[in-house]
Amino acid sequence: MDGRDWNKFLLPYQQAVEELKIKYKGLRTELKARDEYAPIEFVTGRVKKISSILEKAKRLNVPLDQIETGIEDIAGIRIMCQFVEDIHRVADLVRMRKDMKVVYEKDYITHYKESGYRSYHIIVEYPIQTSIGSMPVLAEIQIRTLAMNFWATIEHSLNYKYKEKLPEDVKERLFKAAEAASKLDEEMSKIRQEIVDAQQDFEGKSGIVRKVLNDIQGLYFFRRVREAAQFQLRFNELWEQEDMWGLAELSGEVQEALQRARKGTSE
Ligand SMILES: Nc1nc2c(ncn2[C@@H]2O[C@H](COP(=O)(O)OP(=O)(O)OP(=O)(O)O)[C@@H](O)[C@H]2O)c(=O)[nH]1
Ligand SMILES: Nc1ncnc2c1ncn2[C@@H]1O[C@H](COP(=O)(O)OP(=O)(O)OP(=O)(O)O)[C@@H](O)[C@H]1O
Numbered sequence: 430m431d432g433r434d435w436n437k438f439l440l441p442y443q444q445a446v447e448e449l450k451i452k453y454k455g456l457r458t459e460l461k462a463r464d465e466y467a468p469i470e471f472v473t474g475r476v477k478k479i480s481s482i483l484e485k486a487k488r489l490n491v492p493l494d495q496i497e498t499g500i501e502d503i504a505g506i507r508i509m510c511q512f513v514e515d516i517h518r519v520a521d522l523v524r525m526r527k528d529m530k531v532v533y534e535k536d537y538i539t540h541y542k543e544s545g546y547r548s549y550h551i552i553v554e555y556p557i558q559t560s561i562g563s564m565p566v567l568a569e570i571q572i573r574t575l576a577m578n579f580w581a582t583i584e585h586s587l588n589y590k591y592k593e594k595l596p597e598d599v600k601e602r603l604f605k606a607a608e609a610a611s612k613l614d615e616e617m618s619k620i621r622q623e624i625v626d627a628q629q630d631f632e633g634k635s636g637i638v639r640k641v642l643n644d645i646q647g648l649y650f651f652r653r654v655r656e657a658a659q660f661q662l663r664f665n666e667l668w669e670q671e672d673m674w675g676l677a678e679l680s681g682e683v684q685e686a687l688q689r690a691r692k693g694t695s696e
Pocket of ligand 2: 473474475476477478481485502504505506507569570571585
């Protein structure tokens with residue numbers, strides 16, 4: 430080790446990780462509180478251990494006095510999402526922030542790694558505020574689905590256990606498992622899209638139903654009792670037969686009747 434005070438060296442990174450975690454967890458809380466869809470499932474973070482920093486510096490040939498710029502993931506957070514589409518929404522949320530600057534991005538989803546690893550990485554420059562002023566810190570934001578995280582966590586622990594000398598057949602099986610996880614993500618996205626479409630369809634239908642019933646109420650208000658009762662009977666029949674075309678037609682007729690009622694004219 431050189432003459433650095435390593436514990437002091439890690440302080441800004443610890444501060445950056447704590448702040449970044451709070452900010453992205455806060456984003457989830459805020460979206461949920463506004464009843465909006467939150468693309469963030471959960472957030473973790475860590476500061477790289479000194480032994481791991483030194484090992485990486487050696488592996489990447491980074492001189493010890495250039496560690497701050499040569500190693501970009503001393504501060505790192507990880508944002509887990511339910512669906513692949515959410516990853517892109519989170520990436521947008523990172524890009525639009527004014528309190529950090531994107532340095533560059535690595536799309537390991539389109540260009541997955543040889544191991545099968547998938548994730549979206551954004552390296553940001555995040556200024557922390559210290560007693561002697563602002564200090565920029567590099568941080569890595571990894572954005573991935575729950576399935577990608579499941580795979581990466583297990584693969585990481587196996588690599589750790591086998592000291593990065595995994596037997597070839599195990600590597601192959603892990604690669605296949607990564608493909609399977611990716612298929613799972615794809616399938617979940619499709620299912621989700623179908624649910625969203627069905628929901629929109631339902632909202633469209635319930636919009637017509639609400640309109641017909643409101644307009645029938647309007648007819649009662651204008652004392653067009655007989656007309657209103659006839660429409661109500663037709664509505665009941667169409668509703669029972671789940672005849673959406675009939676309901677749409679009826680909606681037009683009721684609307685016209687209501688307009689006539691407002692003007693005080695009869696059919
Ligand atoms: N589990 C797992 N994680 C990976 C893999 N590849 C990359 N990562 C994660 O992504 C981080 C950044 O990886 P890279 O984008 O390759 O960056 P790098 O710092 O140039 O290279 P390395 O850290 O040596 O992989 C790593 O520190 C890991 O946390 C992989 O094959 N498996
Ligand atoms: N950006 C990150 N956010 C949260 N956790 C992370 C992040 N990067 C790595 N980790 C986790 O931190 C732990 C320690 O990993 P370590 O810092 O040694 O780095 P690594 O990502 O595995 O590898 P490398 O040394 O190649 O960068 C592992 O469990 C790893 O999954």
